[in-house]
Amino acid sequence: MKVLWIFAHPERRSLNASLRDAGIRALDELGHEHRESDLYAMNWNPVVDRADFGLDPAARLLVGPDSEQAYLCGELSDDIRAEQEKIKWADTVVLQFPLWWAGPPAILKGWFDRVFVKGFAFGVSGDDGRTLRYGEGKLAGRRAMAVVSVGAREASLGPRGVNGDIGELLFPLHHGTLWYAGISAVPPLVVYGADRATGTEYVEYSTELTTRLASLDTTPPIPFRYQNHGDYDENLELKPDRAPGRAGLGVHLAP
Amino acid sequence: MKVLWIFAHPERRSLNASLRDAGIRALDELGHEHRESDLYAMNWNPVVDRADFGLDPAARLLVGPDSEQAYLCGELSDDIRAEQEKIKWADTVVLQFPLWWAGPPAILKGWFDRVFVKGFAFGVSGDDGRTLRYGEGKLAGRRAMAVVSVGAREASLGPRGVNGDIGELLFPLHHGTLWYAGISAVPPLVVYGADRATGTEYVEYSTELTTRLASLDTTPPIPFRYQNHGDYDENLELKPDRAPGRAGLGVHLAP
Numbered sequence: 001m002k003v004l005w006i007f008a009h010p011e012r013r014s015l016n017a018s019l020r021d022a023g024i025r026a027l028d029e030l031g032h033e034h035r036e037s038d039l040y041a042m043n044w045n046p047v048v049d050r051a052d053f054g055l056d057p058a059a060r061l062l063v064g065p066d067s068e069q070a071y072l073c074g075e076l077s078d079d080i081r082a083e084q085e086k087i088k089w090a091d092t093v094v095l096q097f098p099l100w101w102a103g104p105p106a107i108l109k110g111w112f113d114r115v116f117v118k119g120f121a122f123g124v125s126g127d128d129g130r131t132l133r134y135g136e137g138k139l140a141g142r143r144a145m146a147v148v149s150v151g152a153r154e155a156s157l158g159p160r161g162v163n164g165d166i167g168e169l170l171f172p173l174h175h176g177t178l179w180y181a182g183i184s185a186v187p188p189l190v191v192y193g194a195d196r197a198t199g200t201e202y203v204e205y206s207t208e209l210t211t212r213l214a215s216l217d218t219t220p221p222i223p224f225r226y227q228n229h230g231d232y233d234e235n236l237e238l239k240p241d242r243a244p245g246r247a248g249l250g251v252h253l254a255p
Numbered sequence: 256m257k258v259l260w261i262f263a264h265p266e267r268r269s270l271n272a273s274l275r276d277a278g279i280r281a282l283d284e285l286g287h288e289h290r291e292s293d294l295y296a297m298n299w300n301p302v303v304d305r306a307d308f309g310l311d312p313a314a315r316l317l318v319g320p321d322s323e324q325a326y327l328c329g330e331l332s333d334d335i336r337a338e339q340e341k342i343k344w345a346d347t348v349v350l351q352f353p354l355w356w357a358g359p360p361a362i363l364k365g366w367f368d369r370v371f372v373k374g375f376a377f378g379v380s381g382d383d384g385r386t387l388r389y390g391e392g393k394l395a396g397r398r399a400m401a402v403v404s405v406g407a408r409e410a411s412l413g414p415r416g417v418n419g420d421i422g423e424l425l426f427p428l429h430h431g432t433l434w435y436a437g438i439s440a441v442p443p444l445v446v447y448g449a450d451r452a453t454g455t456e457y458v459e460y461s462t463e464l465t466t467r468l469a470s471l472d473t474t475p476p477i478p479f480r481y482q483n484h485g486d487y488d489e490n491l492e493l494k495p496d497r498a499p500g501r502a503g504l505g506v507h508l509a510p
Contacts, residue, residue: 010304011316046301046361049265061266063353064406064450098318101367102431103358106301110361134417151319156491159502162389162482163491168504169427171419176357195319227417236411236418247414248503249423 001032001217004090008097008108010040015194015202016149019209020096023147026210035086039107045079046110052077068118076117083115087139092216093183095173096147098194102169112177121181126228133180134227140182145216146170147209149194157192166190167222171249175224184221223254256472258282258289259345263352263363265295270449270457271404274464275351278402281465290341294362300334301365307332323373331372338370342394347471348438350428351402353449357424367432376436381483388435389482395437400471401425402464404449412447421445422477426504430479439476478509 005024009016027034037044050061053070054077070076076084087093097104116122121139126132132140150157150166157166166188167174174185189212191197191205212219225231231242231254243251260279264271282289292299305316308325309332325331331339342348352359371377376394381387387395405412405421412421421443422429429440444467446452446460467474480486486497486509498506 010318013315040302040304046365047295048355048360049295060268062450063265100303101364101371101435102427103364105303106361106365106368109356109358109364110301112356113361116356153490158492160493160498160506161491162480162487162493162507164426164431164504164507165502168423169431172357172424172427176419176424180356195317225417232417235408236416237413238415238417243415247420248505249419250503251415252417252419 001027001092002090003027003032003034003092003094004037004086005034005094006037006039006096006108006111008039008095008105008111012041015191015197016096016098018202019147019191019206022206023094023096023209023213026213030214032213035089037083037086037111039111042079044107044111046107046113048110048113052080052114064118064123068123071117071119080114080117083111084120087115087142091142093142093144094147095144097149099148099150099169102164104173116177116181130228132182132228134175135179135182135184135224136226136228137180137182142183143216143221144178144183144185145212145219146173146185146188147191148188149191151195152192154190154192157190168249174222175249175252179222179224184224186216186219186221225252225254256282256287256347257345258287258347258349259292259341260289260349261292261294261351261363261366263294263350263360263366267296270446270452271351271353273457274402274446274461277461278349278351278464278468281468285469287468290344292338292341292366294366297334299362299366301362301368303365303368307335307369319373319378323378326372326374335369335372338366339375342370342397346397348397348399349402350399352404354403354405354424357419359428371432371436385483387437387483389430390434390437390439390479391481391483392435392437397438398471398476399433399438399440400467400474401428401440401443402446403443404446406450407447409445409447412445423504429477430504430507434477434479439479441471441474441476480507480509 007020053066054075097108124132152163155161156163159165178185233239238251262275308321309330352363379387410416411418414420433440488494493506
């Protein structure tokens with residue numbers, strides 16, 4: 001595998017950083033190549049703005065068209081282009097972050113906001129003229145795994161836990177971002193009770209991470225439905241005979 | 256009402272900015288007070304880091320405890336304290352943003368990451384020792400409304416739309432953030448097909464926004480369940496006789 005490891009934690013002496021180090025060592029031992037984007041260490045700027053696109057300060061900013069034009073003309077800012085090169089190089093992406101306010105830290109959210117521009121990660125059409133997204137697109141064929149630490153215990157992030165099911169909390173990342181751009185996510189590795197983890201628990205999670213990495217290239221991904229493979233109608237609504245009578249995020253999983 | 260209007264769009268000549276201006280005018284005409292946090296205009300920093308907490312650069316950062324201590328000692332950075340003062344002043348919050356990658360732009364996500372610190376927005380206990388969250392806490396009694404522009408059309412963000420139901424995509428904001436901190440969200444105003452909006456559609460959305468603002472203080476909020484009012488067991492799982500046999504984010508809505 002060629003793995004891009006994106007790390008979004010502010011403290012290099014953290015549980016997360018220790019797990020990252022263990023994961024990188026495991027990749028080396030397994031003979032896989034890796035590159036890293038340590039967003040805090042890079043002082044990554046997560047805020048989309050006109051400077052990204054070389055835009056005249058007086059011009060009205062239209063994020064979609066301006067980002068696409070800058071991408072096509074090679075005029076995106078250097079930091080964005082460097083991340084796009086890493087994604088193009090990689091066949092696998094690891095996204096490691098603490099869950100803050102039920103989602104990724106801003107520094108990671110803004111990595112997608114700035115790097116996944118139109119023309120690069122979406123907004124391309126297939127031979128039949130249909131927009132390629134949700135399972136298809138220029139980044140298709142890649143896979144991703146989130147490694148997420150949470151303060152809460154497992155039950156409270158389960159299917160009926162008060163915090164909401166962790167899989168559905170991550171739907172905007174797994175489905176709305178990665179799958180939208182064609183990238184398949186495997187089930188996440190979730191580190192529960194991270195603030196209270198003992199040394200024994202660290203060893204267990206570290207071992208689990210190593211195991212997950214060893215099988216990552218053959219792990220079945222989350223089976224989201226493809227937009228263009230017949231499940232959705234012309235209004236992009238799920239056809240009535242798929243998951244009949246049901247609603248909610250779960251209907252977008254193929255049986 | 257005392258309304259804090261948080262605006263997270265990079266272009267002041269945008270559809271979003273025009274709607275914001277219309278909304279502010281409507282609040283004035285209705286006799287309500289308002290304050291603003293125009294995050295791009297403020298050059299808001301969305302990245303949690305040790306500088307927020309006046310921490311020794313050599314010290315190991317533990318975000319939860321360090322943010323709580325800095326809050327309690329009045330040592331949070333000035334920009335964070337200014338936003339906390341606005342929230343304390345307000346009884347109502349409007350959150351206006353374009354939906355990027357199925358969530359708020361990084362600049363807004365990081366407003367919560369940095370401003371909603373432990374001790375201020377969560378991590379407080381009631382008289383009975385139970386942690387106050389999901390409907391209770393120091394910020395309880397406030398209400399919020401999201402005003403969200405999306406590029407997609409309405410059907411594709413409906414209960415069976417390919418993008419996922421907009422209400423469930425916003426669950427991390429409405430439930431995992433606002434309700435967690437005790438703040439009730441009313442249903443969002445969603446501006447569909449924003450990139451293609453005509454002048455007529457602008458007028459319609461502007462009118463709808465004015466109407467929504469006029470009734471905001473009496474609009475029934477999204478009826479999320481309270482954590483501590485008997486619906487959840489000691490593991491914070493929904494009791495079996497509530498929404499029996501069901502799972503998914505929808506179970507956290509009271510009937």
